[in-house]
Amino acid sequence: MDYTRFEKARIIGARALQISMGAPPTLTKIPKEIIDPVEISMLEFEEDAIPITVRRDQ
Amino acid sequence: MSKTGAKNKKQKNIKNPSRPKKDTSAKNIKKKEMLKPTKEKTVKAKKLKEKMVPSPTKKQKKMGKTAKIKKTKEISKKKKKIPKSAKDKTLKAKKLEGKKAPAPIKKKKEKKKSVKIKKTKGIATKKKKVTLKSTKDKPKKLEVKMVPPPPKEKEESKEYKKIKEEINKILKDRFLPRYVVDNIVDRVARDKKLNSKLKIIIDRILDDYGKNLIDPTEACGMVGAQSIGEPGTQMTMRTFHYAGVAEINVTLGLPRLIEIVDARSIPSTPMMNIYLRDEYRVNSDLAKEIANKIEITKLTDIADIEMDLINLIIYIKPNKKTMDKKGLTLEEILERVKTVRKTDAHIEKKAIKITLDDPGYKNLQGINENLKKIKIKGIDGIKRVIIRKESHEGYVIYSEGSNLKEVLEIEGVDPYKTSTNDIHAVARELGIEAARNMIIQEAHNTLSEQGLNVDLRHIMIVADVMTADGTVRAIGRHGVSGEKSSVLSRAAFEITVNHLLLASQRGESDKLNGVAENIIVGQPVNLGTGAVELAMGHGKSKKKKGK
Numbered sequence: 001m002d003y004t005r006f007e008k009a010r011i012i013g014a015r016a017l018q019i020s021m022g023a024p025p026t027l028t029k030i031p032k033e034i035i036d037p038v039e040i041s042m043l044e045f046e047e048d049a050i051p052i053t054v055r056r057d058q
Numbered sequence: 059m060s061k062t063g064a065k066n067k068k069q070k071n072i073k074n075p076s077r078p079k080k081d082t083s084a085k086n087i088k089k090k091e092m093l094k095p096t097k098e099k100t101v102k103a104k105k106l107k108e109k110m111v112p113s114p115t116k117k118q119k120k121m122g123k124t125a126k127i128k129k130t131k132e133i134s135k136k137k138k139k140i141p142k143s144a145k146d147k148t149l150k151a152k153k154l155e156g157k158k159a160p161a162p163i164k165k166k167k168e169k170k171k172s173v174k175i176k177k178t179k180g181i182a183t184k185k186k187k188v189t190l191k192s193t194k195d196k197p198k199k200l201e202v203k204m205v206p207p208p209p210k211e212k213e214e215s216k217e218y219k220k221i222k223e224e225i226n227k228i229l230k231d232r233f234l235p236r237y238v239v240d241n242i243v244d245r246v247a248r249d250k251k252l253n254s255k256l257k258i259i260i261d262r263i264l265d266d267y268g269k270n271l272i273d274p275t276e277a278c279g280m281v282g283a284q285s286i287g288e289p290g291t292q293m294t295m296r297t298f299h300y301a302g303v304a305e306i307n308v309t310l311g312l313p314r315l316i317e318i319v320d321a322r323s324i325p326s327t328p329m330m331n332i333y334l335r336d337e338y339r340v341n342s343d344l345a346k347e348i349a350n351k352i353e354i355t356k357l358t359d360i361a362d363i364e365m366d367l368i369n370l371i372i373y374i375k376p377n378k379k380t381m382d383k384k385g386l387t388l389e390e391i392l393e394r395v396k397t398v399r400k401t402d403a404h405i406e407k408k409a410i411k412i413t414l415d416d417p418g419y420k421n422l423q424g425i426n427e428n429l430k431k432i433k434i435k436g437i438d439g440i441k442r443v444i445i446r447k448e449s450h451e452g453y454v455i456y457s458e459g460s461n462l463k464e465v466l467e468i469e470g471v472d473p474y475k476t477s478t479n480d481i482h483a484v485a486r487e488l489g490i491e492a493a494r495n496m497i498i499q500e501a502h503n504t505l506s507e508q509g510l511n512v513d514l515r516h517i518m519i520v521a522d523v524m525t526a527d528g529t530v531r532a533i534g535r536h537g538v539s540g541e542k543s544s545v546l547s548r549a550a551f552e553i554t555v556n557h558l559l560l561a562s563q564r565g566e567s568d569k570l571n572g573v574a575e576n577i578i579v580g581q582p583v584n585l586g587t588g589a590v591e592l593a594m595g596h597g598k599s600k601k602k603k604g605k
Contacts, residue, residue: 004273
């Protein structure tokens with residue numbers, strides 16, 4: 001499934017919020033200098049490690 | 059000619075083979091050889107080459123080489139020219155998403171097709187030419203066939219079908235618009251080398267096509283509105299132009315754009331471009347005849363009306379010159395004059411004498427007024443007509459005033475090309491799709507005429523919104539905005555209290571689908587990221603399952 005750019009933004013945003021509030025990252029090898037939750041969640045998105053997807057009912 | 063020329067050059071070469079002239083001659087021969095390779099010439103050229111080989115100095119060899127390279131470059135340039143235009147076409151097609159090509163492109167295509175057909179059927183065109191010539195000589199004897207030739211779709215040859223099937227095999231479930239596919243087929247049929255690379259080509263086209271598609275839930279309407287609105291602020295407020303054609307005044311610029319968007323029932327300067335068919339297109343006399351049929355002629359245009367106040371009689375004295383010009387006879391005028399009530403008219407000494415059934419000064423004045431209004435010939439609404447000869451079209455009639463319905467009924471008018479700037483008339487006579495195309499064309503022309511390059515797709519979405527329900531609706535209070543189903547949206551637009559009051563009386567409900575409603579309520583708008591619904595799970599794992 002290809003995400004549209006809106007879906008990608010929404011998923012990364014939601015995950016970044018979780019991380020910023022203390023959720024443990026799903027990736028183990030995140031470089032130490034990356035602290036920003038948005039950047040972390042983007043890394044996770046690239047690896048397909050975010051347990052969030054999109055519902056397309058209509 | 060080419061034969062003898064080659065011979066002469068050959069002889070020269072034999073006489074003094076070391077001269078540099080030889081090179082040029084060889085070049086010429088080669089060119090001809092490449093253009094029309096006949097056996098004789100190639101043989102000659104070969105002989106020439108053989109003779110050349112032993113004698114030439116190094117310099118000459120070099121020159122020959124450079125000449126060759128130049129030639130090949132030239133040829134390759136020529137070759138390149140064709141595919142470029144074709145590329146542009148495909149690009150355009152992609153832009154339009156292939157759904158509906160706007161009218162101008164379609165026309166071009168048709169033209170090309172017709173040219174092709176002509177080429178393939180050389181005999182048929184020759185025959186046509188002969189008939190055309192004869193019409194020039196004696197135009198009035200020729201009987202014109204009534205059948206308007208519908209622009210037939212070029213019958214797909216077996217080759218085309220084969221390529222199409224192949225493309226469909228490669229595509230499988232993936233989608234490409236028909237217009238794009240047709241373009242590919244056209245190109246591949248012309249250039250056989252592409253056949254082996256078809257898969258790569260289609261993959262790349264699919265890639266590009268996907269990139270050009272708009273993501274679902276993108277606010278393309280808003281982007282479109284801004285993209286037309288912003289250049290609109292730069293438009294000159296009042297511009298009146300002589301649009302190419304002598305003396306016909308057409309509203310352009312901002313006033314015209316507002317007119318289109320407001321869907322005015324009658325444009326402020328209605329006009330038509332009337333294209334002609336077959337013989338009418340090439341023959342100036344026939345074209346004039348049609349122009350006379352179209353342009354409105356009133357009694358006062360061709361005759362003087364004189365009142366005899368003593369005997370209470372009206373004399374109509376036609377002007378012979380203008381009558382001939384319009385192709386009218388006295389009898390025809392009499393016929394029209396007789397339609398005026400309570401009068402009796404008959405011809406008397408090259409004039410028409412009108413007596414009253416009920417003589418009286420007041421009646422005389424009234425009938426005089428009526429006579430002035432009588433239409434002798436022509437179509438209502440078309441005030442003035444100009445005939446021009448266009449380089450590719452032959453004679454084209456441009457008219458001030460518009461009456462699409464009646465003009466289309468006139469024999470000799472090409473109903474497939476004739477157009478008007480009266481969008482409502484187009485919707486009435488040719489249908490809503492044609493009206494949509496007209497809106498696109500007119501809006502695009504008025505914008506680009508002022509040097510504002512708005513992407514066609516923005517205009518297309520405006521036209522789509524205007525024509526979506528089968529009628530041409532204005533954008534604004536009286537049209538699209540005023541007829542919205544949502545109460546809150548209407549209230550946000552205008553006369554808030556009234557709308558809310560009426561809605562509460564009727565007990566209307568609001569589905570909260572639009573932008574304004576959701577903002578009023580304080581929800582995320584159902585567009586872009588706001589329309590995404592998140593759920594637990596992994597996205598890419600779904601891909602493996604097969605979606």
